[in-house]
Amino acid sequence: MVFLRALKTWKTFxxxxxxxxxGVRAVGQAWASGSVGPEVQYIVGGDAKAFLSxxxxxxxLAVADATTGGGVGSGGLAATLQQVQDQLAPLSYSSELIGKVVAGLIVISAVLTIGGLAYRWYANRRKTERLDALDLQVKTDAQAAA
Structure with missing residues (x-):
């Protein structure tokens, strides 16, 4: 059932x-217990095959990588703006706008980075579940190189 649920055609079939x-389980359990069991019924279209494809x-993982990279880049931009604001502070009044932009970039950076890492975890978990359901093995980098 795990294999069948991992197929694209699960919603249809x-x-x-x-x-x-x-039905097969019921017949098997009946036969195993020595009973005649339920009548086996043929379902039209029930013999359709499912393929790994x-x-x-x-x-x-591209979405996770892009999001995490965007978060790290936003953090770098916020740090640069903060340094510029610190250097210009003695020459003029501190700009509230730059401070708000820096704070916004820091928040966006944190959200993007955490979201990217969370999506990477989710995508890796789903990939492992699908490979397990399809009875495939995960190849490590060392196995792929060999």
């Missing part, structure tokens, strides 16, 4: 597949 699996794709 999931109800029938669940009924078929439950039908599996849903795992979320991409």
């Amino acid at each position: 999931g109800k029938g597949w669940t009924a078929r699996v439950n 039908d599996a849903k794709r795992a979320p991409t």
Whole structure:
């Protein structure tokens, strides 16, 4: 059932597949207990095959990388603006606008960085679940190089 739920076509065929699996389980349990068991029913279209190519794709990590990079970049920009404001402070009045922009960039930087890292964790978790459901192994960098 875990394998079947990992397929893109689950929404279309999931109800029938669940009924078929439950029927096979009921017959198997009846036979295992020595009973004649329920009557086996044929469901039209129930013999459709599922292929690995039908599996849903795992979320991409590019979104996580871009978001985290944007957060780090915003933090660097905020630090630069803060330094400029500190250097210009003796020459003129402190600009409230620069202070607000720096504070906003710091908040945006934190949100983007944390969001990017959280999405990376989510995407890696989904990828591992799909590979496990499809009975595939995760290749490490060392295995891929060999």
